[in-house]
Amino acid sequence: MNKEIIKNKKRGLGFYFRIYCKIIAQDLKSKMSYRADFIISTFGMLLTNIVGFMSFYILFKNFPSINGWNYHEMLFLYGFSLIALTPLQCLFDNNWNLRMQVESGDFIKYCFRPINIFFYFISEVFDVKGLGQLVFGTGVLVYAWTCLGIPVNIRIIIQLILLLITASLFMIAIMNVAAATCFWIVRSGYVMIVMFRFKDYARYPVSIFDGIFKIIFTFVIPIAFIAYYPGIVILRPNEIPLLSKLSPLFGILFFWLSYRFWMLGAEKYDGTGS
Amino acid sequence: MNEEKAIIMKNIGKDFKVLNRHEGLKGSIKDLFSRDYNIVTAVNDISLEIPKGQIVGYLGPNGAGKSTTIKMMTGVLEPTRGEILVNGCVPYKNRAKNAENIGVVFGQRSQLWWSLPLIESFRLLKEIYLIEDDEYEEMISLYKSLVNLEPLLHKTVRQMSLGQRTLSDILAAFLHNPKVVFLDEPTIGLDVSMKAKIRDLIRELNKRKKTTVILTTHDMGDVDALCERIVIIDHGRMIYDNDIDHLKSYFGSYRTLKLRLPGDKWVEELIDESKTDAMSVISEYQKKSKILDIKLEEISTEEVIKKIYMGETVKNEKISGIDNSRDDKDLAI
Known part of the structure; x- marks a missing residue:
């Protein structure tokens, strides 16, 4: 009896953090042993980013400014969105496998452990190739930052980190919701792909879009929170909209809602016959 | 206890609501809100x-x-x-x-x-x-x-x-x-x-x-x-x-006795052990001729299960008559 009380106490945040570190450490170790796979996927990710950047570059070669946003400001948002995407790609990549596991019935194994299902599922994959993107994104951001002559001080760095976390939460939340649709919809693969494509719009200032899209990208599929609303805090410190100030709160709320949605699906999951 | x-x-039972699914992406979105269910009882x-x-x-x-x-x-x-x-x-x-x-x-x-x-x-x-x-x-x-x-x-x-x-x-x-x-x-x-x-x-x-x-x-x-x-x-x-x-006794305690007699021919005898035992059958044969080889085959669990799955279950009275030492609840049906 006594033992059980101790046990219940131990499965708090510290417990999950400890397990998470162990799983990631083990996973990394095993990934490193497949060296060719590791190198090729990292290289591929870098290449994808370079190609993506090329099209961005060509666009701005021809239009030096879009709706009052100049090349370096756009570059700032571009780098910002790449960094904000990293936690999603490194830590939440298993969402891409959710549909397959749900369909085949393999997902049921996550229901048999005395730990949180979402945590158990997500912790299983740590994707290193996202780190290549982090390096690339940081490079772009630092370059844009210096060109724009934005001052560097502690306050602004802390601001930047908070904004990046906020942006990541939105990105993760969108993909959580998209992935979790597979609990209800059979062909939910589309939903994820479409949502993931949407993130490409995230790097453009939402002010360049038409009214209807502005509303959609702010309130329905909130990709405007991935770069624009947080980015504007640093880029245009004199005209920060209310939505930017509220974005950390929205980020947490939206992430929590996406988690609840995911869990709702997982709890109603009953597996396929076997 | x-x-x-x-x-x-x-008295555990489980019903599943099976959605009448619609085709395509549009259909699957429709399914999100659909109330068009069939009820299937999986366990009763x-x-x-x-x-x-x-x-x-x-x-x-x-x-x-x-x-x-x-x-x-x-x-x-x-x-x-x-x-x-x-x-x-x-x-x-x-x-x-x-x-x-x-x-x-x-x-x-x-x-x-x-x-x-x-x-x-x-x-x-x-x-x-x-x-x-x-x-x-x-x-x-x-x-x-x-x-x-x-x-x-x-x-x-x-x-x-x-x-x-x-x-x-x-x-x-x-x-x-x-x-x-x-x-x-x-x-x-x-x-x-x-x-x-x-x-x-x-x-x-x-x-x-x-x-x-x-x-x-x-x-x-x-x-x-x-x-x-x-x-x-x-x-x-x-x-x-x-x-x-x-x-196994669902189908009576039957065994098949196979005897090889001179002239290399096998004789099969189905023995119901509640009436007679294998040894007495063997000695019956031994009186008549020489026995070269003996095989005794049990009805396998597999065969019993197969019969049950195929619905050849013995009549109810026979099942409940099998065992009185256990509680009634052990014998479903």
Whole structure:
């Protein structure tokens, strides 16, 4: 009896953090042993980013400014969105496998452990190739930052980190919701792909879009929170909209809602016959 | 009383709402809001009490409702009707708490971390189930005494053969010393010697740790080797609950006696042992001629089960007449 009380106490945040570190450490170790796979996927990710950047570059070669946003400001948002995407790609990549596991019935194994299902599922994959993107994104951001002559001080760095976390939460939340649709919809693969494509719009200032899209990208599929609303805090410190100030709160709320949605699906999951 | 029973089910039933699905992406969005359901009853009125430490064979043809029952016992599914208690707690209400006291193995689906060496999977499980160091060490040394563990420990699950993987999964399921272990077709796809190894392991762990084992299988070898008790369900209803010997006597205690007589011809005699015994038949023959060879064949569990699945169940009065020493509730129907 006594033992059980101790046990219940131990499965708090510290417990999950400890397990998470162990799983990631083990996973990394095993990934490193497949060296060719590791190198090729990292290289591929870098290449994808370079190609993506090329099209961005060509666009701005021809239009030096879009709706009052100049090349370096756009570059700032571009780098910002790449960094904000990293936690999603490194830590939440298993969402891409959710549909397959749900369909085949393999997902049921996550229901048999005395730990949180979402945590158990997500912790299983740590994707290193996202780190290549982090390096690339940081490079772009630092370059844009210096060109724009934005001052560097502690306050602004802390601001930047908070904004990046906020942006990541939105990105993760969108993909959580998209992935979790597979609990209800059979062909939910589309939903994820479409949502993931949407993130490409995230790097453009939402002010360049038409009214209807502005509303959609702010309130329905909130990709405007991935770069624009947080980015504007640093880029245009004199005209920060209310939505930017509220974005950390929205980020947490939206992430929590996406988690609840995911869990709702997982709890109603009953597996396929076997 | 609850203390002595690992599992108690009372009039358990489970209905599924099956959505009439629409085609295409547009259709699937429509399905999100659709109320167009059919109700399918997967399991109906199952009552079962399983004492601690018993190995129960849970049998039934495909689609009989075995998995559904197991899912209700593991807390994945909530029963539509009836009461269920596993180790004194209601599984679907306390999925995580229930999970601490059970172990689950699905023959075809490994639950271990695919890319990790077995020893690392064990260490993670030790963390997840909060297993004490000494208990963990004790379990590992028990494992080492039962199977040749050393070559497996540093292999990743991905590199293992099916047999090794199943073995590892079973070891992982028993690691936190759960009170009940569910084994779903643990020997599926394995060769004869591996099957024997797995059966020995299960029997040994059950004996040492007093673990209750619920075994679903289509392999009657598993049943013969392990199960003290058999529960058979079909079409979601329980049609048999008793021990294995009674199962055979469903069809009378028949044996086939084969005798080779001079001239190289075999004679077959069907013997109903409730009326006469094999020895007297043999001596009858011996009076008439010389006997060169003798074979005595039992009706196999497999044949009995096959007959039951095919609906050739003996009439009800015969079933209830079999056994008076046990409680009536042991005999469903």
